Amino acid sequence: MRSDFNQKVWSALKLIPRGRVATYKEIARFIGNFKAARAVGQACGRNSKAPRVPCHRVVKSDGSLGGYSGGVNKKIYLLKQEGLKIVKSKIENFKKKKFEFI
């Protein structure tokens, strides 16, 4: 619904370069509501807009993939395709792969 929040989320998502990942919390913080990590995730998956943002590049703060509207395995697949490695449902070298906004 093009709420400011949603739009900001998508903008942040689009800023994530290929092969990098961001956390919901980071995004939330980037937007200004660093407590809205949850809302961020929904904004991504629910994005009412057609150009689906790379929501698969967003993961949980602990490095786990979190969830995905189309299925977690799909998310894993996409991430792997971008050069990321998934081990035990978690991102290898997550700290290094994490893209920092701000």
Place this chain on the structure above:
DNA sequence: ATAAGGGCACCGC
């Protein structure tokens, strides 16, 4: 306007 749900984060056990 209220209620419920949801791709989280953090803390305690």
Place this chain on the structure above:
DNA sequence: CGCGGTGCCCTTA
């Protein structure tokens, strides 16, 4: 290290 409970926020019905 895994599980459960709590807190915070946003969207939709």
